[in-house]
Amino acid sequence: MQTILDKEENYGTDDTPTPEQPEEPNYEKAMASLTEAIERKTAELGDDKEAKKKLVALTEQALTAIQEAKDTGCSR
Numbered sequence: 001m002q003t004i005l006d007k008e009e010n011y012g013t014d015d016t017p018t019p020e021q022p023e024e025p026n027y028e029k030a031m032a033s034l035t036e037a038i039e040r041k042t043a044e045l046g047d048d049k050e051a052k053k054k055l056v057a058l059t060e061q062a063l064t065a066i067q068e069a070k071d072t073g074c075s076r
Helices: 002-006 027-045 049-072
Strands: none
Touching (some): 027 049
């Protein structure tokens, strides 16, 4: 059994090509997705003001992180 597992041909490396360079992050798409998620969550929270305050704080942190990554060209 171990012999079968050790053979590289059993892992399907030809089926999954790996790009030479990782794909660049799409910051605009990330910001749009975040905005959409925030809008949905805000509707779910209703009148819970404390939860909304926390959501706003997290949103600001996320937007700041995305903007910093965009500005520095960070591609994680």
